[in-house]
Amino acid sequence: MEECRVLGIDTSCDDTSASVVIDGERILSNVVSSQSDIHKKYGGIVPELASRRHIEMIWPVVDEALNNAGITLNDIDVIAVCYGPGLIGSLLIGCGFAKAVGYTKKIPLVAVNHLEGHIFSVFLQDKPEFPFLSLIVSGGHTSLYIVDGFGQYMELGKTRDDAAGEAYDKVAKLLGLGYPGGPAIDKLAGQGNPKAFDFPRAYVPESFDFSFSGLKTAVRNTVVNSQNAITPIAQQSTFICDIAASFQAAVVDVLVRKVEWAIVKKGIKRVALSGGVSANGELRRRMKKMAEEREIELYLPSIQFCTDNAAMIAVAGYHHFKAGNIAGMDLNPKAYLPL
Ligand code: KG4
Ligand code: ZN
Numbered sequence: 001m002e003e004c005r006v007l008g009i010d011t012s013c014d015d016t017s018a019s020v021v022i023d024g025e026r027i028l029s030n031v032v033s034s035q036s037d038i039h040k041k042y043g044g045i046v047p048e049l050a051s052r053r054h055i056e057m058i059w060p061v062v063d064e065a066l067n068n069a070g071i072t073l074n075d076i077d078v079i080a081v082c083y084g085p086g087l088i089g090s091l092l093i094g095c096g097f098a099k100a101v102g103y104t105k106k107i108p109l110v111a112v113n114h115l116e117g118h119i120f121s122v123f124l125q126d127k128p129e130f131p132f133l134s135l136i137v138s139g140g141h142t143s144l145y146i147v148d149g150f151g152q153y154m155e156l157g158k159t160r161d162d163a164a165g166e167a168y169d170k171v172a173k174l175l176g177l178g179y180p181g182g183p184a185i186d187k188l189a190g191q192g193n194p195k196a197f198d199f200p201r202a203y204v205p206e207s208f209d210f211s212f213s214g215l216k217t218a219v220r221n222t223v224v225n226s227q228n229a230i231t232p233i234a235q236q237s238t239f240i241c242d243i244a245a246s247f248q249a250a251v252v253d254v255l256v257r258k259v260e261w262a263i264v265k266k267g268i269k270r271v272a273l274s275g276g277v278s279a280n281g282e283l284r285r286r287m288k289k290m291a292e293e294r295e296i297e298l299y300l301p302s303i304q305f306c307t308d309n310a311a312m313i314a315v316a317g318y319h320h321f322k323a324g325n326i327a328g329m330d331l332n333p334k335a336y337l338p339l
Helices: 036-042 047-069 088-105 114-124 164-174 181-189 213-228 232-266 281-294 311-322
Strands: 005-010 015-022 026-034 078-084 109-113 134-138 142-150 152-158 268-274 297-299
Touching: 005 047, 005 088, 005 109, 005 181, 015 047, 015 232, 026 047, 036 047, 078 088, 078 114, 078 297, 078 311, 088 109, 088 268, 088 297, 109 114, 109 311, 114 134, 114 142, 114 268, 134 232, 142 281, 152 268, 164 232, 181 232, 181 281, 213 232, 232 281, 268 281, 281 297
Parallel strands: 005 078, 078 109, 134 268, 268 297
Antiparallel strands: 005 015, 015 026, 134 142, 142 152
16 A cells, blocks of 8 residues: 655644654654743743744744655645644644645645644554553643553543643742753752652542642742742752752652552553653653563653654544544634543
8 A cells, every 4th residue: 555644733832843754653754843932931831922933933844844754745645733732822823724735735634632642652663552551741731541542542530730741840930940841850850859858749549630739839838938048059059959859759759650550450561651741851760660660561752752743643643544534624723622
């Protein structure tokens, strides 16, 4: 059979991304245009600014993805676009673009849920057998699923308040580390003592749900109280590293423990991680250790495919296309979209 070349597009949040993937596994290009330069001075994403930047960037990013793949739009067999969940103004740009190009070039369109994209990001390198446990840890989501096959997802639990990445970003803002906060905390935590502060771990007993808002408040209280004390400058940087390390230890402890519990309760011996926080060094290290101890197959996306990217949308889109799930011109993005 002929190769199937999918153009993936993701504009769900603050990155404009386009990618060309063959047969849902062979990546030809993946371009991500970050907007962190425009949002960092606000300490978080400003939705209106995000959609405006998407408008400016969508064509250049798609062009670059096609050029890097050495092909043109005429060679594309399917356009896969993320239609939610996400920021509605941002999603509108990707969906409007995909519909317009699909219509004028007569290319079939498929609609992909962003979370489904994250789940399938591991397929860019590996082919886990079904069923597997999938932990999505990103800026907008912290959810645990059993994946029984393509399109077959059972949610075991999710965060009851903040997502893990959101907690990273808020703690980073509090420490004056800018946006996005995850990578900055990841780095500083390596120089701090994870036992310096005993921050709370919300294990939410008898449930696969998560909760990170109490942890965030505990960190804030510790930082605010310390600001009342007169601390020499030299000690301040140690303090920030210790806060970062202790906060990160609390997040990672909960994530690893919950996955372990799911392994035991559900008897599933394959685990895949995805989403921006799965790029975290300590989380990857601890998950690998746990997987070794419990003889689990662990699937981690390479760092570039942890955070938002269009390659993962192209992978999931390919499977939708194979299943005959073609979207019409009435496709509308959705800010809230369950899997
Ligand atoms: O998956 P993603 O790019 O976007 C969403 O779908 O939300 O995830 C972004 C999140 C941000 O909160 C960012 O701070 C976090 O992932 N993140 C990290 C790391 N890299 C990105 N968190 C912890 N450690 C990292 N190395
Ligand atoms: Zn994402």
